[in-house]
Amino acid sequence: MQALSWYIKRIKTMSIKEITWRVTSLSSALFEHLRVSMNLVSQAKFHDNYQENAPFQPPFNVFIGDISAFSPEWQVSLLNKADKIIQHKLSYFDLQEHHLETPINWHKDHATGQQTSRSAIMSVNYRDMSKNGDCKLVWEPNRHHQFVVLARAYKITGEIKYAHSVVTQLTSWLDANPYGYGMNWKSPLELGIRMINWVWAIDLILDSGLFVGDFKARVLNSVYLHCRDVSSKFSQGSSANNHLVGEAAGVYIASSYFSMLKNANHWRHKSKNVLETEIQAQTFADGCSKEHGFSYQFFVFQLYLFSAQVGRWQKDDFSASYQDTLKKLAAFIALIAQGGEDYPMLGDQDDGYALDLGNHVHDVNALCDLAAHLYDNQIFHINYRKPCESSFWLFNQRIERKHNVLQEVPHLISRQFQESGYFLLQAGSLTNNDQVSILFDCAELGYTSIAAHGHADALSLVMRINGNDLFIDSGTYDYYSFPRWRNQFRKTQAHNTIEVDGVDQSVMTGPFMWEQHAQAQCTLWNPTKSGGQVAGFHNGYQRLSSPLIHERHLDLNTQRNSLAITDKIQSQGNHDIALYFHLSEACSNIKIEGHICTLYLNSSKICICLPENLTHEIASGKWHEDTDHTSLGWISRSYHHRTAINTLISKGNISGNKLFTTVITWI
Numbered sequence: 001m002q003a004l005s006w007y008i009k010r011i012k013t014m015s016i017k018e019i020t021w022r023v024t025s026l027s028s029a030l031f032e033h034l035r036v037s038m039n040l041v042s043q044a045k046f047h048d049n050y051q052e053n054a055p056f057q058p059p060f061n062v063f064i065g066d067i068s069a070f071s072p073e074w075q076v077s078l079l080n081k082a083d084k085i086i087q088h089k090l091s092y093f094d095l096q097e098h099h100l101e102t103p104i105n106w107h108k109d110h111a112t113g114q115q116t117s118r119s120a121i122m123s124v125n126y127r128d129m130s131k132n133g134d135c136k137l138v139w140e141p142n143r144h145h146q147f148v149v150l151a152r153a154y155k156i157t158g159e160i161k162y163a164h165s166v167v168t169q170l171t172s173w174l175d176a177n178p179y180g181y182g183m184n185w186k187s188p189l190e191l192g193i194r195m196i197n198w199v200w201a202i203d204l205i206l207d208s209g210l211f212v213g214d215f216k217a218r219v220l221n222s223v224y225l226h227c228r229d230v231s232s233k234f235s236q237g238s239s240a241n242n243h244l245v246g247e248a249a250g251v252y253i254a255s256s257y258f259s260m261l262k263n264a265n266h267w268r269h270k271s272k273n274v275l276e277t278e279i280q281a282q283t284f285a286d287g288c289s290k291e292h293g294f295s296y297q298f299f300v301f302q303l304y305l306f307s308a309q310v311g312r313w314q315k316d317d318f319s320a321s322y323q324d325t326l327k328k329l330a331a332f333i334a335l336i337a338q339g340g341e342d343y344p345m346l347g348d349q350d351d352g353y354a355l356d357l358g359n360h361v362h363d364v365n366a367l368c369d370l371a372a373h374l375y376d377n378q379i380f381h382i383n384y385r386k387p388c389e390s391s392f393w394l395f396n397q398r399i400e401r402k403h404n405v406l407q408e409v410p411h412l413i414s415r416q417f418q419e420s421g422y423f424l425l426q427a428g429s430l431t432n433n434d435q436v437s438i439l440f441d442c443a444e445l446g447y448t449s450i451a452a453h454g455h456a457d458a459l460s461l462v463m464r465i466n467g468n469d470l471f472i473d474s475g476t477y478d479y480y481s482f483p484r485w486r487n488q489f490r491k492t493q494a495h496n497t498i499e500v501d502g503v504d505q506s507v508m509t510g511p512f513m514w515e516q517h518a519q520a521q522c523t524l525w526n527p528t529k530s531g532g533q534v535a536g537f538h539n540g541y542q543r544l545s546s547p548l549i550h551e552r553h554l555d556l557n558t559q560r561n562s563l564a565i566t567d568k569i570q571s572q573g574n575h576d577i578a579l580y581f582h583l584s585e586a587c588s589n590i591k592i593e594g595h596i597c598t599l600y601l602n603s604s605k606i607c608i609c610l611p612e613n614l615t616h617e618i619a620s621g622k623w624h625e626d627t628d629h630t631s632l633g634w635i636s637r638s639y640h641h642r643t644a645i646n647t648l649i650s651k652g653n654i655s656g657n658k659l660f661t662t663v664i665t666w667i
Helices: 004-012 016-037 072-086 135-142 145-157 160-176 188-204 213-231 242-257 264-281 294-313 320-337 364-372 378-382 389-395 483-490
Strands: 089-092 095-099 415-417 422-427 436-441 461-465 468-471 498-500 507-510 513-516 520-528 531-538 548-557 562-571 574-583 587-593 596-601 604-609 615-620 634-638 641-644 646-655 658-666
Touching: 004 507, 004 513, 072 089, 072 145, 072 160, 072 389, 089 135, 135 188, 145 160, 145 188, 160 188, 160 213, 188 213, 188 242, 213 242, 213 264, 242 264, 242 294, 264 294, 264 320, 294 320, 294 364, 320 364, 320 378, 320 422, 364 378, 364 389, 415 520, 422 520, 422 531, 422 548, 436 531, 436 548, 498 548, 498 562, 562 574, 574 658, 587 615, 587 646, 646 658
Parallel strands: none
Antiparallel strands: 089 095, 415 422, 422 436, 436 461, 461 468, 468 574, 498 574, 507 513, 520 531, 531 548, 548 562, 562 658, 574 646, 587 596, 596 604, 604 658, 615 646, 634 641
């Protein structure tokens, strides 16, 4: 349970409209709770022409391609994963091939062994770790991504065991999760994602003849309850972020596929309008998601994409402006990822995805392959390496890839994303070892008044040389299990920027809420063929008793193989400052002599000339027996995984205005 002060602060972030909506929603929830407690649960109703015992005929199929075109290199991995799922062994987050018990225990945090509450959802507090474990660990297997893996395996092999496993596991879930009770009916987003997976799984096994009788009736009734529940609870106000997108996508896809439900047409129109509105409301004109969590951009791209394809398959096309914004979302990811093997992990990252069609949600090649089937944009072909399995399942014999030939040898060029506040200084040919890419963060903290998925990273940078990370964003690691680590990875000191007086630029109020937001602004943008200059400032430390402004200027010159970083502190008072540079896992032979740090980044020798008027040290991540013991020197590239790295720290005490210059050179 959150402290009373948290609730007071949370209410302060809401508009009158949002408060009214929450009060109304609470009243509706109480009424529904009474109905459920009296066993007055609504039952599915159907259109008059629906024939219960007739063969199920959906308005579209999720796959219509030639199965013989499936690549043998995908099959081994798919069948190995599917065979494990039949044995109730799943891999998610830090759990690998973890047995979920027989029958599957759908009400358990399988990482800690904590059972969850099966009480009426009004009394279930998913944030209470002592009673319900980590909600993400509970919810992940209940999203039913594994059903689509089984269904794909059935489609490829024709082996009935895979289709049978979908039916038995889904039946097990229906038995264990009566409507209105337990964690698995608590979050509308979880219901939305679950419905998307049900649609794909059921359709892929439809020709097995197993979607019949009592099983079909139970699924249709549960879909009805899912759609009814979610569509009545669409997130609003400060909570209307990726959750609303997932909720609407789930309702749209499920109500489109199960169109025989009497309310399906209403749900489909309502959810489509939400998607059309939110893709514009939650996306900057330059294609960046307003949540400022790049991982979530992959997530919502999937949700918008799958919804758009379902619309196309049933001749309910989304608008041209929707498609244009979807293209921009994909292009933004492709552009910021272009300079390295991994995309920069700015903001929160929880590895969320809509469907498992064979590729990891953060696979940039897969994203570009998918986008290249729809959009005529050169950037998607530049980042494309090989056909991906996801495109096979989504587009085979439906849409051909566009752009088969590059028009010219691609070069990195500096780019500004002015609306969202990100700037790429970069240069070099993608075919030569002369590439440098720097992403500069001059963006706002996050979306809406709570900025739920933002990090205190104003004026931070990510630097890559020849595709390899030098300075990294350290990631996220956790939301609920380890509160101190949750805060640690969001802090200013976890990013490549300056921390003042040991406090963050922005003020955290809770694990998904910021009370005060640092405001950043770009003051210079001068791109050149060899990189260029960019500068900005933020006002996050104006709240200190002696107010302070941090300005940063970057000057990239690839002709000299150098980056100069000039930090300016404007203040009348006395302050302790700390400058951080988080070095990637690929860095080795790291040494500090005086104010000079040398290291190797694969075959490149790097020299970092740190400010002479500061003292310097290296913090290295070390595992501690106390899991709540936090420290610098860590990177988390996926949820609940962290790897030790080295962090350069330059510290000092200043009085008045000061300049600090850091110069990075490489050969």
